[in-house]
Amino acid sequence: MSKVQFVTIDADQAGQRIDNFLITFLKGVPKSRIYRILRKGEVRVNKKRVKPVYKIQAGDQVRVPPVEVSQSSEAPININLDKVQQLESQIIYESDHVIVINKPSGIAVHGGSGLSFGVIEALRQLRPEARYLELVHRLDRDTSGCLLIAKKRSALRYLHEQLRDKKLYKEYVALAVGRWPKSTQRVDAPLLKNTLKSGERIVKVDEAGKPSITDFKIERKYDGFTLVQAVPVTGRTHQIRVHAQFAGCPLVGDPKYGNSDIDRELNESFGFNRLFLHARKLKFREQRDSKPLVVSAEFDEPIEQLMKSLNNEAI
Structure with a gap:
């Protein structure tokens, strides 16, 4: 950005802190630089200096100084x-x-x-x-x-309010290895997240972890596999995948928590080489006064082809 900009805050932008507004408005600019221009008074709201905690209001005029965006932070040219x-x-x-x-x-x-x-x-x-x-x-x-x-x-x-209040419904469908136990309709097992030196994230069931709940429902049984519906009550990293593993039926195509031998067989027999976990449905309200909206996503071709192949083995 090579010149000063003056931004008039609208109702949709109002209510947030000035530092958060600038982080969004100046995408690609390091946070340290944003806090520096605030500290130096280069950012003005209604011609006055403000602190990072100031909450902008509708009608405020924000002076944004020229700020250089680092090349590494810009949208990649490749x-x-x-x-x-x-x-x-x-x-x-x-x-x-x-x-x-x-x-x-x-x-x-x-x-x-x-x-x-x-x-x-x-x-x-x-x-x-x-x-x-x-x-x-x-x-x-x-x-x-x-x-x-x-x-x-x-x-x-x-x-985000609906997510916090568990009013945003998310439904997944997954193919699990083996026969899903009929008695397991809810997995309530705390999950602990670890980051390896390589940066890879690994999650495991551990009493020291955060409370985690997933509801499962059998949709169809195959020879050696079970198609299950999974509805996460909480939203932890890798939750459905780890809970399926904990139930004794890891998901097909899961490189972290799955069965590599069976995944290799499916790849060799059917050319299937992806994780079989699909976010099938969302149900939410766009606005407080609107009716609940349900949106569904179809399977991609690899899943469709695998399902057709497995149908011949259904029992």
Whole structure:
């Protein structure tokens, strides 16, 4: 940014701290730089200096000084344009408030940890005119299905409120190895997250972990596999995958918690080489006065083909 900008705060932006507003407004600028320009008084609200904790109000005029964006923080120039364009076709619902995308397996929801870009960066490339696009929740890189993105800050606040109050319904479907025990309809097991020296995250059932609950329901039995519905009551990292492993039926295609021998057989026999965990359905309200909205995401071709192959072995 090469010149001073004056931004008039609207109702949707109001209520947040000035530092958080600048972090969003000046994407790519290090937080240390943002706090420095606040500390030096280069940022003014209604011509006055403010502290980082100041909450901006509708009608406030914010002076944003020229700030250089570091090259490493800008959108990567080697972004895969083909994948970006493919994401456009994966949008299954859009309104003035939200976007729901059927996220493909193998694409991260955001860049980082050695990844040049993710879904949110790609959407910002697709929609440069969009003033605000933020993830409402996350999916593991290898998980496919419904991913919810807010287009307004007010929408993000309300959707996060629904998440906290457990009023945002998320339903997954997964293929588990073996016969899922009929007696296991709910797994209530605390999860502890560890980060290895390599940076890899590993989660395990541990009494020292955070309370974690997943509800499971058998949908169909196959010879050696069970198709299950999984509804997470809590939202921990790798929760469904670890709880399935804890129940004695790890998920097909899970490189961290699965059965590598069976996964190798499925790859050799059917060419299936991805995690079979799909976020099938979301149910939420876009606004407080709106009716509940249900959005569903179809399976991708690899899952469809595997299901057809397994159907012949169904019992």
